[in-house]
Amino acid sequence: MVPLTAKTAARIIRSAREDSRRRSTVSHAFYRKWRPRTFAEVVGQDHVTQTLRNALKHSRIVHAYLFSGPRGTGKTTTARILAKAVNCLGDRVDRPCNECLMCEAVDEGRAIDLIEIDAASHTGVDDIRDLREKINFAPSVARYKFYIIDEVHMLSGSAFNALLKTLEEPPSHAIMVLATTEPHKIPATVLSRCQRFDFRPIPLEDMMARLRNIAVHEGLEVQEGALDLVARQSTGSMRDAESLLDQLSSYGGGEITLAQVQTMLGTVSSQAVKDLVDHLASCDVAAGLGQIGRAIADGADPRQLSKELVEYLRGLLLMKTTTLGPSYLTEEQRTEMARQAKSFTLDRLVSTIKLFNQATTDVRDASRPQLPLELAFVEATLSPEPDMESAATSHSAPGKKPPKRMEGEKTISGQVERRPSRFSQEAEAKPAPASVKEHGGAVTAEGAMAPLKRLQDNWTEILAAIKTSNRHVEAVIRDCPPASVEGDVVTLRARYPFHKEKLEEDRSRKLVEDDISKIMGQSYRIKCILGPSAGRQDPERADEMKSLAEDPVVKAGLELGGEIGGVQ
Ligand SMILES: [Zn+2]
Structure with a gap:
């Protein structure tokens, strides 16, 4: 029998505690249940977490941070981990330890010295005035009084003024994290007082790896294509992806298939989108409208179809401008999209994306939901850019036919x-x-x-x-x-x-x-x-x-x- 060392025992106990904590929250949404508890667990924001870890290690924590970035990218999660780390009682270098009283209090949402303000619901100057008064009192139990002001751009002008006064002379025991999805709405005077971190949309691979991990722990069997679609659908928001996986797990039992995800999201197969782009490239109105009609008849949601089309065309745009294209493509998809990208000039691609992007928003108000999509398709084929044909021909691979418009024109170009x-x-x-003349008019x-x-x-x-x-x-x-x-x-x-x-x-x-x-x-x-x-x-x-x-x-x-x- 292998003797149990103290280190192994500690690890087993820790892991058991984590398991029980996670089990006790089964009723919670996945995103809450699987919310990262250490900097290492935060997905896709290494540039932020690494800097914060270094700052902690060298005691270079400042009093005000601005976390900006799209929703669901881990801003408040990272702020909470930072709150744990600065107050952690553990003696390890890489804090938070997630074991001490302070860490547990934050995880369980009962830390007195962690104050979270949602500016979206507290827009008044009074709340900030309240903050200004209370921030000067020393923390009750922790080393630092930690404020997280979410959606800080929602504060009124006078609230910002009040906040600025605090930021100008922050008490040594206070740390503030201002989180926002719209940093451009924050006054420059406030910005200049903060150390800023920009959170990025989470890359597809990172998101998929995270979802795969959750699936394994939840005992879910998820098809790779299903994971891919969930991740792509969430456009960089981990919270959205986890919520979606959560819904799917209760919907599909132990196994989640691509078909289930498509049914749930009302998405069409990517083949239909790919074909539609081919019809756009060849300006084949009849085939394009036919394809849209069939997709809708098969139960696709017009808005979703439009969204997927925009996403796909955006992929072509990346393909055209960066040659490598989006990072999430397989070799096969890459070859196929490279071929399609050549059928469009940059101008035409941009205007087509704009048309379908507009169609996506127009769907809600349309008398017939697929109408904006059909109009966008027709308009995108009606006004091809001047150099489209020549560009398409010159870029086409040898042996490949240049995209044809309609048969009438093929005759002409043949001549x-x-x-x-x-x-x-x-x-x-x-x-x-x-x-x-000879025939005297009777031609x-x-x-x-x-x-x-x-x-x-x-x-x-x-x-x-x-x-x-x-x-x-x-x-x-x-x-x-x-x-x-x-x-x-x-x-x-x-x-x-x-x-x-x-x-x-x-x-x-x-x-x-x-x-x-x-x-x-x-x-x-x-x-x-x-x-x-x-x-x-x-x-x-x-x-x-x-x-x-x-x-x-x-x-x-x-x-x-x-x-x-x-x-x-
Ligand atoms: Zn701790």
Whole structure:
């Protein structure tokens, strides 16, 4: 039998006490139950805890601290650990010991000399005046009187003034921690009196490690994907993550699956989000709206979907700007997102994120919850930035097709590649008027081909000219390729009724006619007909287009684009 040393015995006793303490708080939320009790247990804030530990070791504790940072990142928790550490009666170097009377009193919420003020509910100057009077009395039992003022930015101006007077001449027995989520609202005079620590959103890996640890101790079996989603959902707030895990544990019994988390959060699979981004990249409105519709029909929450989309696009933005991208990606996800990031210019990515971010907040007030999402999608595809296509092409990996817009345009770009030199174009164009004359207006198919061909050859240039006048009209006309040229009438084939309507508006029509005439060197009028591009559509696609064209959302989106055009 191995003899029990004093050290081992002490450790066993300590661990048993901790266990019983934790067991006795089963009714508490996880975040309270698993609240860190030492600096080492604080997750993701090493830059803060290490500095504080060093200060404790070298007795360089100051009288006023400012802890700033997002909610749920450990500000008050760290303040309480500091309160224990400065008053700890233990003789170890790395305080708090969590064993002495002082440490226990703080842990159990009965420390007389630890005063916590929630400025969010005590905004009056009286509370601070009260603090000013009482702070001068010596602590009852502890070495230091410790004040934690949470949400300190909520104090009124006069309360701040009163606080400042205390900060200017703090009694030697007092330590104050001011905690805030909004440090910019704190007067500079107060800031200058504090040693400031900025708490950061907790990195995903740290959060997952912490959740994994809690799960093990709680006897929960949590799928890795479920943990990942919980952590990601909590966007840097450990408190949110722990609360979520807590809810899931009572919901799912001993095992927590990704599907359960998704059901509980109303999230869609990340595959749907990934596909949606692909449709955005290729400006495929029909597929995108279809995807949104299916996700909603499958029970996804529109706000959640929008949030996930923003999160994903943000990932692409990081990918584009830092090359490494977000830290939480697997190699596979990284490759996939790198590919998608190349389909967007930085400008377009930024404006798309803004659109969906706005959609996330608009969902609450929308008459139909998915409407803002659909509008954002349409708007994001209607106004691609000028350099999108070229950027996408030049960045694409060899062998990969550049993102295509719609089939109509693919035809055009195909022709652009075969486009003859300007010189031969002019030579070829010459016979055209003659052939029209020969047939005396009754134009045969062959006769009409030459001016049509010439128009098609110049189409890219015409689009560019229209774009400089009004990029929204250009976005519409991209999907309305020329179908025929008869005399001075150019017939454009619109894929959707609202495109036709838009082009028939006087302003748009005149703009298009002017640019066509200018580049073709002769006066043209335009006429718009409705119909699919000849022979290029499968019936299913045509049906999809038809139902899309009837969708009021698409119309609304276009009108939105039209309005923006008016502002320019
Ligand atoms: Zn202690």
